[in-house]
Amino acid sequence: MSLPAYESLTLKATRVELKDGVVVVTLTRSKERNTFTKDLVNEIVLLFDLFDKDDRVRVVVLTAEPNAPAYCAGADISGGWDGLWNPESEKEGEHAHRDSGGVVTLAIFRCRKITIAAVNGHAASPDCNSHLTSDLPWSGAKFALPFVREGIAPEAVSSYLLPKLLGTSRALSLFLSGATITVDSPLLQGLYHTLLPTKEEVFPAAYAFAQELAQNTSQTAIAVTKALVWHAADTIEEQHILDSRAIRSLGAAADGAEGTRAFKEKRAIKFPDTLSKNLPSWVPWWHELDIKHRKAKL
Amino acid sequence: MSLPAYESLTLKATRVELKDGVVVVTLTRSKERNTFTKDLVNEIVLLFDLFDKDDRVRVVVLTAEPNAPAYCAGADISGGWDGLWNPESEKEGEHAHRDSGGVVTLAIFRCRKITIAAVNGHAASPDCNSHLTSDLPWSGAKFALPFVREGIAPEAVSSYLLPKLLGTSRALSLFLSGATITVDSPLLQGLYHTLLPTKEEVFPAAYAFAQELAQNTSQTAIAVTKALVWHAADTIEEQHILDSRAIRSLGAAADGAEGTRAFKEKRAIKFPDTLSKNLPSWVPWWHELDIKHRKAKL
């Protein structure tokens, strides 16, 4: 498959810049507080699918413009929830609806690279800062999970992710109280890699972290590690058989050889393997459900 | 089904008062340190099943009398464990026994409302403060998990709940050491919504929190959110299909409409939907095992 030759892209709701393995996605609808419009959703899905396939990309940084009033204000419900239903799925019935927050989360979830959310403003819903890998937010950023106060269910597969990420106790406290808290709350402790004291420090810190990871991590090792965590076996014995095979496959590949050689020679590392050419043939070991209506067998 | 018309009830081991969506259950066997007698167990099960069906109830507050020497001292084992076996199940064999702590926990678990445990004294076992939703304890309350020091297994389905609520690491530390700690221990961090510095502050804070939640949360949204967390799908894609349908169903219902309208009109919210009339027909989506002996197929 051929990918568009891009170094930078300017789309309707986002701006993209790729350099040295790090791609930065900036949400550009600052005036609309980066609400979850159809454009934004479509672009995020398209971009993360692209980054997944583009071997040049090692780390994705997701951020808002420095002076944006919010990092992401969630769905635009000024016209009520009805504005969110898709006319095509409406013909089928309510079971055909697909929450756009979840569509975005799944696109980020499917992308086998590292994603760092540089949350440099308030986030009115977990849609954008999906906590799927390593986020660096501003410690004063407000984080809202207002669903039960809006008469609706949690968006963006957060009812699946948050209990696993944080434990069910804090997830339930947040969901059932419909909390709006700052990200330095003890209820979120451990959700973020690092908290930054000011908005201004967030992007530079996230970008430096991204550059360091792009230079020093193996693309295949990252993809397999994410998969071992999110698609773990049912029992510890099965996982042992799975991770043993992963260690044997990756250890015998070029990245594994470079890993020990660079360590021995005490020099900077340069991993040659790419996802498109060097991922072991038995990955993925799980079956992924197609979420498109009529393709999803449930 | 017709419910008993009550605003307040005085039972053998508990006292009940319902006002403005908040029902307070006070454990009244202070002299017996609220040990887990047959009366207490039966009343808690009966009451939580009642609250589940009673549309007037939005939030349950569970507490002890202000001057009680303990919030709940667990099972009364002064007569040995034998006093806990049920003569009827004994005829069947040991597999027919049902732990009364678990019977209580499951009654609270099944109730689709918010439960807040206002733990205003020591709790000798996790039976009463089941951490199923949002608890506000006194930070000096002692919390004991002494099972391995008593030659017995963890009660009250705590071996299922605690690892999910807190993570397996801290759950194992607590269970295997048979710990007695105060609730401000780092081993319990995140288990409680808010810790209160004195016993006296616990109930007023819990009651104020309950009133705020009763006024501002949707009964259907709470029930569906709890279910999405506790009865999550096996994969993120299935959960996305599930929560999408929940968002579509609830968003098109009266509570969803009220949620966005009140927000737009910047006025106090008044959710009209009730569990008995407005829960989507496809809820529950899971199958619940009947725990009564001879009905449980295992």
Added chain:
Amino acid sequence: MSLPAYESLTLKATRVELKDGVVVVTLTRSKERNTFTKDLVNEIVLLFDLFDKDDRVRVVVLTAEPNAPAYCAGADISGGWDGLWNPESEKEGEHAHRDSGGVVTLAIFRCRKITIAAVNGHAASPDCNSHLTSDLPWSGAKFALPFVREGIAPEAVSSYLLPKLLGTSRALSLFLSGATITVDSPLLQGLYHTLLPTKEEVFPAAYAFAQELAQNTSQTAIAVTKALVWHAADTIEEQHILDSRAIRSLGAAADGAEGTRAFKEKRAIKFPDTLSKNLPSWVPWWHELDIKHRKAKL
């Protein structure tokens, strides 16, 4: 089955001393920084299988020599990863490889006693400090998860254990950043029972803790509690049936009787039951996969 009569053992990579229910395993290859050699792996597997069967053992303490430069430096990769493959499994193919870190972790996991890792030095990989029960490390100990920086997958079933022990959020932060941190990092908060300020305090504290647990905990209650946590049922109702039976079985046994009697008589406890004679016949209730190649049906 007859066990070797030992009070102390001196093997190639470890030294063993058993006294009053506590067995101490000291890693003795200090000069080689206790790297994961074949001797070390074989001895740990043999010893934990032995401790599992030996009724005299109630608690295992795993530690390094006081002056060792590292508690455990992980795999020796000075000769590249190839030095880690087993010639016999190589004949079969990569699927026959078994990660030696995982082999060790599973031996500790299978042992039904309490294991306390007294981490009195740096740990270059989670192999040794497997966090399966209660660890007491030196707060300054470095802890490394460098896999993605080495081009390899996480060792020692850590991709299965760490998300369950700590929550997926912090596990992913650690794995994807390939972090080297000290054990007092907030990213590890809750992973350890107690942090000790100096290396020198680690072993005495761990040993005192082990002695206290060996004197005051029931062997059968510990084994059943670990199993209820690690082999929990799929639903809370099934777990209620399982833990009810465990409570009934153990409560009617000698340890249960001693538990309540000692409490009543306010005297020191002395649990008589042993795993070889008194574990309920319906334990284990789960099926364990044999991880040996050709025996593992996957």
